[in-house]
Amino acid sequence: MIIDLRSDTVTKPSADMMEAMMSAQIGDDVYKEDPTINALETKVAEMFGKSHALFFPSGTMANQTALKLHTNPGEQVICDKYAHIYNYEGGGASFNSGISCNLLDGHRGMFTAEQVIEAINPPEFYHSPLTTLVEIENTTNKGGGACWDFNEILKIKDVCKANGLGFHLDGARLWNALVEKNETPKQYGEAFDTISVCLSKGLGCPIGSVLVGDETIMKNAMRIRKIFGGGMRQGGFLAAAGLFALENNIERLSKDHKKARELAEVLNHSNFVKVVEPVETNIVIFELNEKYTEKQFLELLFAKNIKIIGMGSNKLRLVTHSNYVENQHDSVLCFLKNL
Template sequence: MKTIDLRSDTVTLPAQSMMDAIASAQLGDDVFQEDPTTNELESLAADTMGKEAALLVPSGTMANLVAVLSHCERGSEVILGDQAHTFMYEAGGISAFGGIHSRQLPNQRDGTLKLEDVESAIRQDNVHFPPTRLICLENTHNRCFGMPLTVGYTKSVAQLAGDNGIAVHVDGARIFNAAAALKINVKELTGSVDSVSFCLSKGLSAPVGSLVCGSAEFIAQARRNRKALGGGMRQAGIIAAAGIEALKTMVDRISDDHRNAKILADGIAEIDGLSIDIDTVKTNIVYFSLKRLEIAGEVLVNRMSELGIHFFELSPHTYRLVTHADVDENDMDEALKVFKKVMADL
């Protein structure tokens, strides 16, 4: 029985071309900035995002943490969404390591923050308040159906921030998914913001690593913060080599994941007992619900897993499926067959 793993796009395995690149990578000491392969990746990442410089870090969590620490001082405040990955899933790192206060605003269904909410959340210059230093956006937004934030919205936030002397950071772990969904170059989504991070090991299918991109001055500070957090790596070219290959070969195929997600969504909409809002499926993330609330939510996950289909229940009776490079259209058809069988037997 084949396993179809739809828990996350982080389960992707590196292509053979990435393994070959790793095996032949030229190496040096990256803490001394002497690893040629890492330098090449950082230059490629900066150019791809339209920024002056970039920095390789081990994970997306560290990428966001390094970015926030580089924009903010202790006792300052960052504005972000109440469903943001940085707030929900990064172990409170900005407060634990940076002494930085977070002000959460309600995320809308499309992943945005209302501009009027953001404007009203910016602190007045008053000794009673932590100074607002940063606004964080997430694109695509994981907990908001994988929705892509538009260029227009991003520019509006950046304009508001700039008018108030505040920086904007985009958690762009899946920003290539956003660009693919909007049918634009990724630079259009990053040009107006101060910094952006993106993941190599989700839709791009590299084994590990994320990049933080921004101005040369910002990246110099980010490099210092990466070192303080224990993220400085020596012969990091073995990671960077796969990242270079990923950026060169995997970006254009991301739209395949979106098509497969739509196949899943359309099929789920036809299955009795399941509920889905088709209009929310814009990228590679599919949220759906179990209508039969008398059945414990984990029952569906466990039954499907027994038959080789793996996914998560993210909240009671609400589930997430994520498509990626290691599943194809045939896998979508098989997953839907198993869904129909399991739902008929519940």
């Protein structure tokens, strides 16, 4: 049996989730006649205290739609140098929206309100791109699942409001942050203009993300989704998985966090690791010392049917998730302890 710790995107639906999917009522969502998608969008919008929500096939498409809603070609978004929208969305910000990214040198993917203030281009200085949007990611993927300080988020919100900037949250793993920090969706709904949340990572759905916002910002979201090719017909089977996950799979994320901390503890006491980044949620990033190269270490794990990701420069990542069960966890811990 393969133990797959490459990402929480590798999860497969549980039997109960599959049952919910197969019993879903469906319709044509392009005509907004799929009752299950409509129910999912209503539920997520209400969770965040927003008036509108839209179901997407992927988090990347949801983020790219948000960027286009907030900006015009030639403008600029402020984000961290680790941001998913910059590093892992195929250059979509420039291709789809014609915008550039002003990259901040944050800590583990997180920056400060003061850094935002310094990064805003003077609106009257037409030689530089017009700053119109600030984007953050919580938890931070490349930052090792780190959670933002919500007080800092509120400070950035005030900066955005004072300067007429949009504020978007890439909340691909926001559910993990909410559980770990004991925060609520409505807190985030009040802080951000738009939020994208994934259903297909820690919540265990096979596909899907949702973008939320209020009526003014979301009025063209469906048109942009259409342009990107994201209109789905009888997608209620997929939305049913999302409804099931929201009702059953959020609190269990703490189990993934516990496993990640236990893995980090073993790695911290090993003789082949140089450093382990602090673990808050379900992502563990660590750097090897001279005992093994990245390639050698990955090969050692794969020989034991364990898959993780190499990040280059002898850094590696593993991610815990719902399909990483106790007996697999015990096997990985035992292997690492005896390596």
